[in-house]
């Protein structure tokens with residue numbers, strides 16, 4: 001059963017944009033209920049924009065977004081209010097995300113006050129329980145955002161996002177500023193909540209170890225396009241960009257590192273080419289067809305999809 005169906009979605013932030021200058025370009029994707037879908041790719045490739053469009057925090061330039069079988073693409077603020085409590089986002093870098101005059105209790109209780117009619121005592125109990133689940137305790141209730149470390153603020157942001165038991169959560173670099181032990185604890189919390197309540201997550205991250213730990217499928221984006229979808233990060237990937245992205249992660253054993261090294265052309269133009277494959281300027285295997293025809297994202301086998309003319313040759 002699909003929670004989301006994303007059909008031919010484009011996003012351009014520039015009305016005067018030339019034909020292919022999009023932050024997100026022609027995305028077709030489904031997100032199944034209860035899955036953790038990872039999104040990886042270099043900075044600026046459109047990961048956050050895609051996440052925000054799913055929550056209607058950004059409006060697609062073109063295409064349709066279906067949530068729970070309802071086409072929400074043109075929903076008004078009022079129509080969204082009915083389903084908004086079921087979708088949340090954990091933002092990256094929460095340093096400026098909170099009202100500086102709000103205590104932790106006020107920050108976390110805001111969504112409860114907006115969407116829940118429970119008694120005050122019950123709300124307070126929920127807030128303390130959630131704080132404990134993210135590794136904090138009730139002594140933090142009276143603190144202000146600026147009185148905490150980056151990691152502590154991040155955990156308050158996670159508690160705030162999860163307090164309403166949302167059906168869908170976009171985790172945008174949600175665990176990036178948290179140290180290793182707590183990161184594992186938060187990833188475990190997200191997994192537990194998923195198992196307990198059937199939550200669905202879009203997990204955007206540069207941290208491939210976290211992606212490996214939590215994600216059921218992984219979408220690889222490059223310059224606004226999906227170039228590959230893989231069942232998990234250790235899968236036998238085929239797209240030259242995905243290979244390079246995975247090879248760029250540090251491998252402790254130098255012999256392994258050498259063997260796994262796959263290069264792409266460094267310092268090449270990162271602008272979207274006028275035609276053909278978006279990765280052609282940096283790809284070591286570019287052929288003439290790559291310069292003229294954009295490869296479609298096609299099923300390779302099962303949950304593996306790839307957009308590359310030459311994938312069979314690697």
Ligand SMILES: Nc1ncnc2c1ncn2[C@@H]1O[C@H](COP(=O)(O)OP(=O)(O)OP(=O)(O)O)[C@@H](O)[C@H]1O
Pocket residue numbers: 013023041042043044045046047048049050
């Ligand atoms: N509000 C905005 N106005 C104009 N351009 C924007 C806006 N938000 C994002 N962009 C542009 O859209 C493109 C995609 O940005 P986005 O934040 O989605 O990338 P990302 O993959 O999430 O990057 P990062 O990993 O650095 O967060 C970038 O070129 C960015 O500069």
